Amino acid sequence: MHKEKLIFHFSGRNAPCIAKDMRCPNCGCPDSKVIDSRPVEEGNSIRRRRECLACQKRFTTFEVLESVQILVVKKDGSKELFDRSKMLSGIMKACQKRPVNGEEIAAEIEAELQNNLVQEITSRDLGEMIMVKLKQRDDVAYVRFASVYREFKDLDTFLAELKELKDSNNRKEAE
Numbered sequence: 001m002h003k004e005k006l007i008f009h010f011s012g013r014n015a016p017c018i019a020k021d022m023r024c025p026n027c028g029c030p031d032s033k034v035i036d037s038r039p040v041e042e043g044n045s046i047r048r049r050r051e052c053l054a055c056q057k058r059f060t061t062f063e064v065l066e067s068v069q070i071l072v073v074k075k076d077g078s079k080e081l082f083d084r085s086k087m088l089s090g091i092m093k094a095c096q097k098r099p100v101n102g103e104e105i106a107a108e109i110e111a112e113l114q115n116n117l118v119q120e121i122t123s124r125d126l127g128e129m130i131m132v133k134l135k136q137r138d139d140v141a142y143v144r145f146a147s148v149y150r151e152f153k154d155l156d157t158f159l160a161e162l163k164e165l166k167d168s169n170n171r172k173e174a175e
């Protein structure tokens with residue numbers, strides 16, 4: 001299934017119309033820069049303020065994703081469909097016997113990807129997102145996940161990561 005992005009243009013007094021791309025409604029130039037972006041409440045859509053690079057006219061697009069298929073770009077460059085259960089199983093492994101709700105982390109990440117209308121994410125970035133959330137919740141789960149994910153090559157790298165974690169915890173306590 002291909003994900004189609006519908007784009008609504010609001011320009012001046014014109015009624016919003018559905019556009020196939022982000023062309024400037026004034027001069028038709030396809031290039032614009034985004035000045036401001038914010039997700040619209042219901043998720044799955046985003047409002048963007050744009051400025052045409054050719055005529056500098058500003059316009060607003062309201063982008064709606066009809067279906068939510070996210071592609072994950074793997075290290076070797078190949079792409080596969082984002083698989084929630086696969087992500088969850090990786091998180092659950094790290095959270096084994098730890099007081100961490102892996103389902104909640106997976107749901108949060110999925111919601112963030114959808115709210116930001118992400119269509120493609122590298123497996124690396126996805127892993128980083130998971131690590132940030134684990135780190136906020138539980139050191140052990142975080143280190144477990146990071147050790148698999150970052151493929152610590154030797155004990156020194158692993159210990160360095162642990163030390164950094166410990167230092168940042170100490171800093172938190174000192175604050």
Ligand SMILES: [Zn+2]
Binds near residue numbers: 052053055057
């Ligand atoms: Zn223009």
